[in-house]
Amino acid sequence: MRFPDGTDALDDVSLSVDSGEFVTIVGPSGCGKSTLLKIASGLLKASSGTVDVDPAGIGYVFQDATLLPWRTVWRNVELLTELHGISKAERERRVREAVDLVGLTGFEGHYPKALSGGMKMRASLARTLTMKPPVFLFDEPFGAVDEITRERLNEETLKLFEQERFAGLFITHSISEAVFLSTRVLVMSSRPGRIVESVDVPFEYPRHPDIRFDSTFGEISAHISHALRGAHA
Amino acid sequence: MTTDILNASTSRSNESAKRSLRMFLPPVLTGALILGIWYLISYVLLDPKRRFLLRPPHEVFNVGFANVDNFSEMMVGLWETTKTAFWGLLIAIVLGFVLAVIMSQAKFIERAIFPYAVVLQAIPILAIVPLIGFWFGYGFMPRVFICVIISLFPIIVNTLFGLLSADSGMHDLMTLHQASRITRLRKLMFPAALPAIFAGLRISAGLSVIGAIVGDFYFGQGATGIGQLLKRYAARLQGEQLLASVIVSSFLGVLVFGCFGWLAQRVVGKWASDNRAGD
16 A cells, blocks of 8 residues: 555555454554555555455444534444435334444434534444444554553453454554454564564453453463564664 | 521522522623713703713603604614515525525635625625616615625635534544435534524624625615715714614614524534523
8 A cells, every 4th residue: 555645654464354354453653544444445545456345344443433413323324324325114123223232212303413422432332333344443542541441342242253253454553452352363564564473362252251350361461562563662 | 497498599689689680780780880971961061952872861762762653764774674674584594594504515615606605795795785776776675685795605614614613523524424415414414514604694694684784874865774864864863863863773783693593502502512692
C-alpha cells in the first residue's frame, strides 16, 4: 500500500482470519493499522495485492461511535437495516435483540448527546450487530473511553464473539486488550507497516475476566511488549 | 427538619424570582435609559424651534401609533414590505438550497459556482437597485428579485457548509453499505446541515426585509411599502411618523429573526450539541 505522496504505509502484509477466530493487530500510532482495516473493508484500494472478503458481510466498528446525533439510540441502531431495505417488522425484531444484547435496554429513546462514551460505543456495536455480519472489523473502538469502561466493553465484546463466532479483526494499541480478546495477536512495526511477530493466545473460550491476572497472560503480554519495542528500535 | 425543608423551598422560589429579575432587569434598564436620553435631547438639548428634529417619545407614540389613520397607513406599507420580503426569502431559500446541494456533490461544481456567489454577495445593493428598476420596471417581481439577490448568499454558504460538515466516519459507513447519493443526502448530509441552514436562514430573513425596504425606498413608485413611507415622511418633515416607521421596520426584522430562532429550536434543539443555532 502506497500513498500518493510515495509513502509506503504497508509493505507485504498478508493475513487471513477464519470464522471463530479473533485476530488483533497491535502497533504504535501511525504504523498503518487503520489503513490495513480500510483496505480489508474496501474503503481504500491497495496499490498492490488482493483482498478476499465479501464486502456485504463486513461489520465495521469505528474508532468513534459515529452515531447520528439527530437519531435516538433506537433509530441509530436501526440505520443499517434501513439502508438494506429490511422490512419494518424484521427491523424491529433485530434492533430489539441488538439493543438488549449490548445492555442498552431502557435507553432506546435517548439522543447520543445524553449518553456516556461507553454507552455510545454500545449503541455503535448494536448497530453493527443488526446485520449479523460474519466478519467484524474493529478500528480501535475503545480508545476513547476510560479504563474501567474499556474493560467492561472488552468483556462484552468477548461475550458477543463467544455467542456469534464471527471472524474478528481488531486493531488496538493496548496489549492487555489484545491478549484478553484474541486467539492470535499480530505485532506491527511502522514505516512501512509490517507484521513482525505472530503470537498465539492459548486461552479457551469462554474466557473469564480474571485470566488477565493469570501468569501465562503476563508472559504473553511481556513477549508482545518486547516484540513491539524491537519493532520500534 | 421540617422547618429546614420549608426554608429551603422558599429560598428556592426566591431564587427563581431573583433569576427572572436578573434576566429582565438589565434590558428594561437599558430601555429606560434610552428613553431618558431621548427626552433629554428633545426637551433640553434641542432648541424649541428645532424640536421637530427629534420629537419626544410620547408624541411619536400619539401621532405614529395612536392615530388610526397614520397607523393604518403604516401597517398597509408594512404588509406590502412583508409580502415582498417573504417571497424574496422563499425563492432565495429554494434557489440557495438547490445550488448548495448541487455544489456539495462534486468539488469542481463547487469551484465553478462559488466565485459567482461571492460576486453576487459583493454587489452593493444600492448599485443594483436602480439597474433592476431600469431593466424590469418597478412592480412587485423586481422588488422580490432584489430580496433574492441580497439574501441568497448566506443560504448557499451555510447550507453548503452544513452539508459538507457530516462526519467522515458516517460517510464511510454509508459507503460500506452501498448507500445511494440520494440516501446519503437524505439520511446523513441534510440532517447534519440543519443547524447551519437555520443559522443562514436567520441572517437571510433579516437581509430580505432590508432588501424589501431598500428596493421600495429607491423605486419610489408602485405599491407603497415602508420604504416609500420613510422617504415621504422625511420629505414632509413628519418626524413622529418617520420615527414610528423606523421602529416598525426594525420590529419586523426582530420578529422574523425570532421566528426562525424558535423554529430552529423546535427542529434541532433536541439533538444539536451546541444550542447556538436555536437560542
